[in-house]
Amino acid sequence: MLKRLLLALCVLGVAGLAVFWWLTQPSTIALAAAARAPDLANGQEMFNIGGCSSCHAVPNQPDRLKLGGGLPLESPFGTFYAPNISPDPNDGIGRWSEGEFVNAVLRGVSPGGSHYYPAFPYPSYAAAKVDDVRDLFAYMKTLPPVAGASRPHELPFPFNIRRTVGVWKLLFFDDKPFSADASRSAEWNRGAYLVNTFGHCAECHSPRNPLGGIKTAQRLAGGPDPEGHGFVPNITQKGLSDWSESDISYFLETGQLPDGDSAGGSMARVIRNTSQLTPEDRKAMAVYLKSLPPVEGPPRPKKPAS
Amino acid sequence: MKRTVVVAAALLLGAGAVMAQDNLVKQSQDTMKANAKNLGGVLIAMVKGEKPYDQAAVNAALAQLEDTAKKLPTMYPASLKGAKFEGDYGPSPKIWEDQAGFKAKIDSFAKVVTEAKAKIKDLDSLKATAPGIGKECGGCHETFRLKNS
Numbered sequence: 001m002l003k004r005l006l007l008a009l010c011v012l013g014v015a016g017l018a019v020f021w022w023l024t025q026p027s028t029i030a031l032a033a034a035a036r037a038p039d040l041a042n043g044q045e046m047f048n049i050g051g052c053s054s055c056h057a058v059p060n061q062p063d064r065l066k067l068g069g070g071l072p073l074e075s076p077f078g079t080f081y082a083p084n085i086s087p088d089p090n091d092g093i094g095r096w097s098e099g100e101f102v103n104a105v106l107r108g109v110s111p112g113g114s115h116y117y118p119a120f121p122y123p124s125y126a127a128a129k130v131d132d133v134r135d136l137f138a139y140m141k142t143l144p145p146v147a148g149a150s151r152p153h154e155l156p157f158p159f160n161i162r163r164t165v166g167v168w169k170l171l172f173f174d175d176k177p178f179s180a181d182a183s184r185s186a187e188w189n190r191g192a193y194l195v196n197t198f199g200h201c202a203e204c205h206s207p208r209n210p211l212g213g214i215k216t217a218q219r220l221a222g223g224p225d226p227e228g229h230g231f232v233p234n235i236t237q238k239g240l241s242d243w244s245e246s247d248i249s250y251f252l253e254t255g256q257l258p259d260g261d262s263a264g265g266s267m268a269r270v271i272r273n274t275s276q277l278t279p280e281d282r283k284a285m286a287v288y289l290k291s292l293p294p295v296e297g298p299p300r301p302k303k304p305a306s
Numbered sequence: 307m308k309r310t311v312v313v314a315a316a317l318l319l320g321a322g323a324v325m326a327q328d329n330l331v332k333q334s335q336d337t338m339k340a341n342a343k344n345l346g347g348v349l350i351a352m353v354k355g356e357k358p359y360d361q362a363a364v365n366a367a368l369a370q371l372e373d374t375a376k377k378l379p380t381m382y383p384a385s386l387k388g389a390k391f392e393g394d395y396g397p398s399p400k401i402w403e404d405q406a407g408f409k410a411k412i413d414s415f416a417k418v419v420t421e422a423k424a425k426i427k428d429l430d431s432l433k434a435t436a437p438g439i440g441k442e443c444g445g446c447h448e449t450f451r452l453k454n455s
Contacts (some may be wrong), residue, residue: 067404230394250354
């Protein structure tokens with residue numbers, strides 16, 4: 001009788017593991033051969049709006065195009081270190097195929113077939129157009145290779161098991177492509193595309209639940225800084241109602257707030273990218289952000305009384 | 307009796323030091339707020355076309371910014387290290403750890419403001435020059451200002 005029970009438990013356990021394995025299987029895109037030559041100028045624009053260098057540029061040196069990685073990104077789940085994504089063949093992505101790159105950016109799956117942690121903002125990138133990612137890859141190939149292996153992340157159990165990201169993806173990852181809103185202008189749609197896909201604004205400017213998923217109803221409504229210091233502002237019209245369209249695009253160009261203050265924290269690095277965009281793209285983002293309905297975000301913690 | 311005097315003197319000195327520190331904190335915050343008002347509310351507002359170009363207002367704003375450049379080298383003495391700054395931001399310990407780097411930022415800001423005073427004569431020269439001042443603010447804040455958490 002006991003033997004039978006043990007056997008049944010074993011079978012159940014194996015079956016459970018098999019189901020877990022099946023559910024957390026990384027899914028990838030089979031990429032058809034490119035039907036066009038890459039557009040390097042578009043790749044550069046996508047690189048700048050994508051904010052790649054905000055995290056992947058070698059810290060404490062001025063060249064934002066040296067993508068050797070190394071910047072620590074603190075989170076409630078441990079510390080991530082941005083990997084080397086320069087075209088170095090040994091330490092970077094120099095040997096990657098276009099298909100491998102597209103799957104990394106749009107599906108969060110590595111060339112070896114394992115999940116990336118969503119500290120890499122592929123949940124936003126997932127909605128981007130494949131051709132834009134192809135152009136981005138071609139552009140990144142033109143950047144200088146940087147030697148130096150990526151530093152492993154420092155994550156406690158169970159987050160150090162990449163397969164568990166498969167569960168996270170089941171809960172929070174949506175690979176639906178961006179769809180334009182025909183009732184809005186082309187400019188608005190361009191802004192929506194840039195803000196929500198490559199721009200990945202929502203990744204920092206939204207509150208997250210205890211499992212690290214974005215609270216969809218409060219998207220872009222700000223919240224505690226995921227890196228643990230202070231607060232990220234609400235960028236729906238609840239927070240930006242007194243900013244004009246030109247205030248927003250001027251901010252994205254210069255980092256200067258309408259009240260004369262300058263961007264602080266990680267946003268300073270973001271501005272270094274958005275300042276490189278075309279004025280049309282910055283304006284499109286401003287038009288889109290200005291159109292967002294006001295959404296109440298999490299309450300800002302009270303200033304400690306002196 | 308002697309002891310009382312010593313204690314009283316020490317207390318007074320201590321209170322004086324705290325008050326001096328409070329004044330320094332306030333001076334720093336008031337100066338930064340005035341800078342922001344002159345840059346954002348005057349110069350950049352004109353760049354954006356929210357306000358008409360007004361040479362007198364430009365001169366006044368630049369004079370205040372120049373005054374800031376003069377005050378900055380003594381605005382953060384070592385006694386301010388660890389002082390309590392209410393509000394969103396405070397000085398980073400890097401101000402005292404990297405004094406040469408901090409001084410270089412102040413010098414660069416002072417240079418840009420002096421040049422702006424010489425250059426800004428009309429809306430076009432304002433548009434070409436004023437954003438550079440903001441860049442100096444942001445450039446220094448990125449390293450030497452810390453978000454309060």
